[in-house]
Amino acid sequence: MLGGGGYVGAVPVSDRNLRANEIAVLAAGPAVNALTCLVLLAVFFSLPGTEHQNWWWIASSNAVMAGIMAVGNLIPLGYCDGTMLLHLILWTPAGRLLLDRIRVVQMAQDADECHGQADFDKEIELKEAMLQRSLVFGQDNSFMIAACHQALGTAYLSIEDFPAAEFQCSKCLDFEAELAAIPALASNVWFGILCAAVHRHHTAAVGPAYASLVAILEKRKNTRV
Numbered sequence: 001m002l003g004g005g006g007y008v009g010a011v012p013v014s015d016r017n018l019r020a021n022e023i024a025v026l027a028a029g030p031a032v033n034a035l036t037c038l039v040l041l042a043v044f045f046s047l048p049g050t051e052h053q054n055w056w057w058i059a060s061s062n063a064v065m066a067g068i069m070a071v072g073n074l075i076p077l078g079y080c081d082g083t084m085l086l087h088l089i090l091w092t093p094a095g096r097l098l099l100d101r102i103r104v105v106q107m108a109q110d111a112d113e114c115h116g117q118a119d120f121d122k123e124i125e126l127k128e129a130m131l132q133r134s135l136v137f138g139q140d141n142s143f144m145i146a147a148c149h150q151a152l153g154t155a156y157l158s159i160e161d162f163p164a165a166e167f168q169c170s171k172c173l174d175f176e177a178e179l180a181a182i183p184a185l186a187s188n189v190w191f192g193i194l195c196a197a198v199h200r201h202h203t204a205a206v207g208p209a210y211a212s213l214v215a216i217l218e219k220r221k222n223t224r225v
Helices: 018-046 053-074 081-090 093-116 120-135 138-158 162-174 176-181 183-200 203-224
Strands: none
Touching: 018 053, 018 081, 018 093, 053 081, 081 093, 093 120, 093 138, 120 138, 138 162, 138 176, 138 183, 162 176, 162 183, 176 183, 183 203
């Protein structure tokens, strides 16, 4: 949760009522916080005259925190439930992009299932569709485009189509900012290029790919230490 900025959602299993379902998922968090606030306020007002009245501060402080979280998450500032709800309800370009990314994640899970069943042709078909869907939004969806190129490159490695694998992974190198921001993606990209280049005997690409991969892994290791 912390690694994803605090956002927790559900990956859908179908496109049916996807927008409404996502709105319900996003609204559930603030709604639970609001309900918790009301319940704790009820407990707070019921404490006077009872043997537990000295514990009033627990109910009141938690009620205030729950209320703040409910209201704060609905304020459409930054990356929060309120912002995503606003874009989905008003159906803005950002809302459509959000929903499209959810669909791509759904397709990625389907592709992983195909990979587990050794249905590599279907896996590639799904990952091609993921890439085409992501390309529709252009630069606003640059990270997803890069991730789809890398995923497709990995799929081609599975069927030993090394020229296609190297081509798809190399396409990711156009997204320098995204690779710099996400070292895990960058290391997967260079690993894919290295594997494809080795199998193709593409010696000119092996050295730079290996050096880049080692540099990224060393940097990640030093950062963790």
